[in-house]
Amino acid sequence: MKTDKKIWDDFRKGENYALSHIYFQHVQMLFRYGKKFSHDDELIKDTIQDLFFDLIRTRKNIGETDNICFYLMASFRRKLSKSIKRKIPLEYSDSNELIAEIVYSAEHDLIDKEELSQRETAVKKALAELSAKQREILFYKFTCNFDYEQICEIMNLQYDSARKQVSRALKAMKEILSGSDMFLFFLGILSDRKNSPADSAE
């Protein structure tokens, strides 16, 4: 496998394979990411397309990266915020911030359920207490595996503030888990969708 750095450098040099490789590897992630900020699918698709047009135009001048996903998401977020503002100027006129709307799978699965166990209630409550900003930080941290420097750059945050938000969020999570030992419960929900590494070990 080639490293991100090599693929990116090949793209900058104008190697033919690199552009399609970068596109097909990241288009789903960009769409998934865009949907957090807007429900307008066409707007998201247009923004993805524009992002790649920009890359083609500026390929000779763009900088290095060893994390293509981060590079694309950071540029994508800037672009998306501009195009959303252009589309609905009034709603965003008072603030420059994009607001992510992140719904957790576990949360969603619990909505339809009529009777919740004690633990399910606790999980639901803990997740509900996470703010939009916290959710976005946790998304970068535990879905994209970015480090704090990257999270701060993408969201324009202070390092300390990002760390504090994470530790506050994790504290609540930790309490639920130590309050009960029913680990298997959630693996049941999640194993439908994911191949959790421990499932095979159990």
Next chain:
Amino acid sequence: MKHQQYLNFSLEQLLEEKSFISWVLKQENNIEWENFMESNPGFRSKAKKAREIIHLLQERYDVLDENSVLEIWKNIDKYEQQYKQNVRKLKIRRRLSWAASVLLVISIGTFGYMYLNEKDQGYQFVSSGAQQSSEARMVLSTGEEIALKKDNSTIVLNDSTNQVTVNDSIVDLSEKTEVGQQKAQMNEVVIPYGKKTELLLADGTKVWLNAGSRLAFPSRFTGKIREIYLEGEACFRVAKNENQPFIVKAGNLNVKVLGTHFNISAYPSDANIETVLLEGSVAVEKPKTFGLGKSEVVLKPSQKASFIKEQNEFTVTDEPDLNLYIAWTSGWLKYDRESLWSVLRKVERYYNVEIQLPANYPGDDEITGKLDLKESLDAVMVVLADASGFEYRINENKVAIERIIKELQRK
């Protein structure tokens, strides 16, 4: 073992560890982690908690449908081609002049090549003919088959990672190609009537493959020439590489290229093989008869070479409207004073149907127009019926054409 350091980690510390998160998300180094947990039961429960927190925080997400993925990619690809062309415009004049000189060298080089090639009788397609099969598919050099599920599939060969992307799925070729093979192993793409596909070959050459066609090509171009085999119709935008000429073998013709944009139509059932040049320069070479006679023609842009198979002869004509020849790549069929026969034959290929004309029908009548092949067969037949004044009946995959009988018209 580097995992040892994690033994004394708190839950929080573990959740700050990128390699741990990678394991949970992508099962990276799964064996090492499993072994480590096996031998440290105390750590196991901590790891499980951390993992569960990460899983709890996975969000619901939406997937972009395949059509949109390809649609966006087509726009990006087109944009890139246009952008490159604009940058290149200044250089074009200079390149054309040396392109001609390089072509001369190749034609001498190919003499020896042809001689060698006559011994091994050229290439035999492994797959069954495109006309017989109903499923579009790619046959890898290993014999493995990949179904192309869409009506308009996209195939991208990636030379450096040795992968092929078919629509959205990626197939790894690396463990399948053996090192030190004498001859490059060929992959084949088979497109039945009613489908078409776009390919990006390992050297960056773009190929549009039309309905009822087969193309054989290596996973990567290693030899002195880039050589592929075509049966049917394809449009090429060849990536320039003066050190490695590009040759399309179609029927018993060789079309040699340096870096151009051209269309070849070579259906076994057609009487002619047609090569139309859009940009650059190509040489079309026919088999020699007893080593006599001129065996190749060099085309200029906007020229067409028609090779009449029966007579083993070329005719070269100027073609003012190139769009006629490449409209199919974007889903249109254009025809300008073309016989009804010929247009109907193309419609047959695109829709995978059999069109029956009555024996006495004036199929040589010339018609002019444009059909949207993204429409249904019925919609297309209505247009043709209006233009040529016939009636038709569609019965499954047969279309019967009838002359409008004057007596019936009066009612």
